[in-house]
Amino acid sequence: MKRLYKGKYRVDTFRLRGWDYSSNGYYFITICVKDRKEVFGGVVNGVMVLNKVGLIAHNFWLEIPNHFCHVFLDEFVIMPDHVHGIILIDGGHDSGVAMQRRHNNHNSAMQRRHNNEIPLQHYNQTQKNQYMSKISPKPGSIPTIIRSYKSICTRTINKLNGGAVNFSWQSLYHDHVIRDKFALNQIRKYIRENPINWGKKKPHRR
Numbered sequence: 001m002k003r004l005y006k007g008k009y010r011v012d013t014f015r016l017r018g019w020d021y022s023s024n025g026y027y028f029i030t031i032c033v034k035d036r037k038e039v040f041g042g043v044v045n046g047v048m049v050l051n052k053v054g055l056i057a058h059n060f061w062l063e064i065p066n067h068f069c070h071v072f073l074d075e076f077v078i079m080p081d082h083v084h085g086i087i088l089i090d091g092g093h094d095s096g097v098a099m100q101r102r103h104n105n106h107n108s109a110m111q112r113r114h115n116n117e118i119p120l121q122h123y124n125q126t127q128k129n130q131y132m133s134k135i136s137p138k139p140g141s142i143p144t145i146i147r148s149y150k151s152i153c154t155r156t157i158n159k160l161n162g163g164a165v166n167f168s169w170q171s172l173y174h175d176h177v178i179r180d181k182f183a184l185n186q187i188r189k190y191i192r193e194n195p196i197n198w199g200k201k202k203p204h205r206r
């Protein structure tokens with residue numbers, strides 16, 4: 001957890017190996033603007049004040065549950081150059097109270113997958129297609145949700161002022177599978193306090 005709060009904030013995404021990102025659970029997501037340009041507004045006395053571009057990012061985040069079944073929003077904030085948010089996937093058959101059990105099952109599945117993996121170059125073409133289909137983002141999965149969110153924000157923002165904004169995200173994003181309620185509450189607190197803490201730790205202040 002320390003990596004979430006101190007030191008460099010990594011903007012690349014590290015998939016949890018063997019984890020199904022369409023499975024039920026809480027996910028902490030951070031998406032950064034390309035080159036960390038502060039395009040969404042500014043922090044004034046510890047409060048994030050959104051401009052027109054920031055309101056687009058804010059409103060489309062709120063729209064996510066309207067387009068993805070069994071997806072719910074938890075704490076989130078739009079900051080000048082990035083978005084922090086917690087997304088809950090809950091299909092009803094396995095609610096968030098079973099986070100630790102899923103974590104244990106994941107560890108076992110990850111070990112089995114590691115033991116059984118075959119290098120991709122050893123597959124024939126049909127097997128490669130099947131393999132790539134298996135590892136491609138699933139409908140309603142975190143990668144699909146974030147890709148859709150980034151895409152609609154980019155298209156909409158770049159239509160402002162006749163396309164003069166020239167907005168883009170960093171190509172990847174950071175995700176963290178939240179394992180228990182203690183971590184969930186800590187991350188909620190971190191998100192809420194992000195505007196207050198803005199600028200306290202330079203150059204890696206997020």
